Amino acid sequence: MKTSTWMHNHDLVPQCLVHLIPNHRGLTESQKAQVNTMHENGLLTSKIMGLMVGQAGGYANVGFTKKDLDNHIQRTHRAKLIEYWKNMLKKYGLEENSWVLNEYEKKKSWTSAYLRDKCCAGFRTTSRCEAINNFIKRFIGIRQSLLELVQNI
Known part of the structure; x- marks a missing residue:
């Protein structure tokens, strides 16, 4: 150049x-x-x-x-x-x-450790979280608190 x-x-x-x-x-x-x-x-x-x-x-x-x-x-x-x-x-x-x-x-594997004793019928971690979230959505609205969730379940 x-x-x-x-x-x-x-x-x-x-x-x-x-x-x-x-x-x-x-x-x-x-x-x-x-x-x-x-x-x-x-x-x-x-x-x-x-x-x-x-x-x-x-x-x-x-x-x-x-x-x-x-x-x-x-x-x-x-x-x-x-x-x-x-x-x-x-x-x-x-x-x-x-x-x-x-x-x-090892923090990336904390979720798996937390969910280890939960019955998830062989779902992988991502599927477990999605399944849990989907289940919980039936009981609470966006504005509800954790206490209201527990009361509804």
Whole structure:
């Protein structure tokens, strides 16, 4: 290459599509706080996205996609789990206990261990969770508490 030029060889992205470029997307701190509050109060991610889009006046104005929202909620859950885990280790003086630390590394298999003694007629873990959720849905609505679930069963 002998020379280089700093000119674009294509048209720039139209302003109405800039919100789709990853470097131009993301939740603001106030949006994160609002999303966290709604999620903690039981709103589903799709409902949160709809509310945020309505509040902003359209998808082009909200500044993030549903995938960005899902990623934020997942990161928040992961951070809480790590915080709770560290607090538990500190509370019980287990920071140096190799067995406990090793168990944390196996966290992906915790669900299987929890469901191991439940009769699931040979279903795999994903099928078990779906079957349990489907069963529970018959007894509760979206706004019901765990106490109401137990009372209904």
